[in-house]
Amino acid sequence: MSHVVVIGAGQAGSSCVAKLRNGGFEGRVTLIGSEPALPYQRPPLSKAYLLGEMPLERMFLRPDSFYTDNKIDLRTGQTVTAIDTAAQTVTVGDEVLDYTDLVLTTGSAPRRLPASIGGDLEGVFTVRDLADVDTMAPWCKAGKTALIVGGGYIGLEAAAVCCKLGLNVVQVEMADRILQRVAAPQTSDYFRDLHKGHGVDLREGVGLTRLTGDGTVAGAELTDGTTLDVDVVIVGVGISPGTELAEAAGITIDNGIATDAQGRTSAPHVWAAGDCASFPYRGDRIRLESVPNAIDQAECVAENIMGAGKDYVARPWFWSDQYxxxxxxxxxxxxxxxxxxxxxxxxxxxxxxxxxxxxxxxxxxxxxxxxxxxxxxxxxxxxxxxxxxxxxxxxxxxxx
CATH class of the missing domain: 3.30.390.30 (FAD/NAD-linked reductase, C-terminal dimerisation domain)
Structure with a gap:
């Protein structure tokens, strides 16, 4: 019997297995995720969930019964340690699973500050999964001072939430302006005014030299020579695609796991979708970090596994909620x-x-x-x- 194994139980992975079943696929389907929770939405994590406006249950993409009713073997809290593309197997703990098709929806991971500049101090956080936010929440108390490192959308959203929670917020962006990599000066101006209007101490053209503290973060030294007393640090300096498993298996990497227009990787019967995948687009190769792309690309891969033979046509769109x-x-x-x-x-x-x-x-x-x-x-x-x-x-x- 055919067996599709999907590694990564985020938006893309959940969308892929749902499309397989909705499309009439009758073989075995296994979805493996390293987190213990059911597949959930990530965008509310650093906003509505951290603010206490959305309980965890409302973030689940589908109820547990969906996977049971559709005979999807959902394995949460499990980590794939190896892929053998020749034998068409994956290793999960002490178990080896055969596959006829493998889909990599391994997402991405936030870039962290080096330990050499205090990145491993307590009170320093990135925001990517439930564990991050659950650990960070007790630190984000009214009256405390938060340092936000990075002036992209992730950092700006973090600054807005900290302001709503009553923290004093200092934000540093090493580039000349916030959003410099992704938006025009006009958009940067709009959001600079928005954040300053809410009391954010926004410093552009200023980076972080190092964080200080005895085990727990207590201060920051900036590249302009100033020092700050801080209680919590949130780092938003971009993400890296989750390519480690694919790379170890000898699959081609090019700004992510390289796929063709239909989602195939360089290894036979191995596909990729979502944040981890790069694909052809208008004569170039791109990787889109967005929920709509994760859904659409994963569904296209599912259809192609079932024989559709269609190219993925990206329709890029994104959103950001601030105040x-x-x-x-x-x-x-x-x-x-x-x-x-x-x-x-x-x-x-x-x-x-x-x-x-x-x-x-x-x-x-x-x-x-x-x-x-x-x-x-x-x-x-x-x-x-x-x-x-x-x-x-x-x-x-x-x-x-």
Whole structure:
């Protein structure tokens, strides 16, 4: 009997096994996750869950009964230690499992501060899984001082939550501006003003030299020579794809586990999807770190295991929640040469162009701009910059 084994029980892994069963796959299905909990949503971890607004049960992607009813062998709290692509087996503890198809949805891991600069002190956290947030929560008490290292979306979301919890927040970003790697100066300006308006001591062009403390973090030395007294440190300096198992098995790695357009890796009968996978996109190779990509790519792989033979067509979109602002991003802004701002007061959007071609839209509390921009980008259409820039311009007319 055919047997699909999926390693990694996050959004991609859970989506893959669900698609297999919903698509009529009748063979064995095994989903293996290293965490003890049922597969759950990650985005609420550092926001609604940390704030106490969402209980764990509401974060589960599917109830336990789903896996039982659909004859999915869900193995939580177990770690795969080896893959043998020639024998088509995986090792889990003392057990060796055969597979006919293997799907790697091993996700990603946060980059941590080196121990040499205090990264191993108590009170220093990254945010990636339940254990991280459960351990961090008691440290995030009103009146304490939090240092946020990194000014990307992860760091900005952490700063917003700490402010909501009543902490004093200092945030440092080594680059010249926050969001420098992923957004235009206009978007950076918008979020700088937002965070400073909520009392964040935001310092750009300033990095961390080292953390200090006797076993527990107590202070920080910054690259501009200043020192801080701190009670908790949250590190948001990016993530690395989970490629260790694949690399050890001899599978090709290229900014993640390299796949073809249909999700196949360099090893026969081995597929990859989600944060860990890089794939062809418009003549290049990219890796998308987003929930929508994890779902869509994993479902495409499941269909291809069942013989669909279809290429994965990425439709990049992302979101970020900070205070009372929901940022929605459609498209990828790589290669933009100008930005057009649409200022609707409380609703603002930033439209990225390369020449006359619309590449992406950052929409802050502007779902209409986001939806129209997304539809235009997916259809390969552009948008008249004059209409975009006019807050009274009819965006919907751009779709005609």
């Amino acid at each position: 009372d602002v929901k940022l929605q991003i459609a498209g990828l802004n790589t290669g933009y040469d100008r930005v057009v701002t649409r200022d609707g007061g409380a609703a603002k959007s930033f439209w990225y162009y390369s020449g006359d071609r619309l590449l992406a839209v950052d929409a802050a509390n502007d779902p209409r701009a986001y939806m129209i921009g997304k539809r235009l980008i997916e259809a390969g259409k552009s948008a008249d910059p004059a209409v975009v820039a006019d807050p009274d311009g009819d965006l919907k007319a751009l779709l005609k």
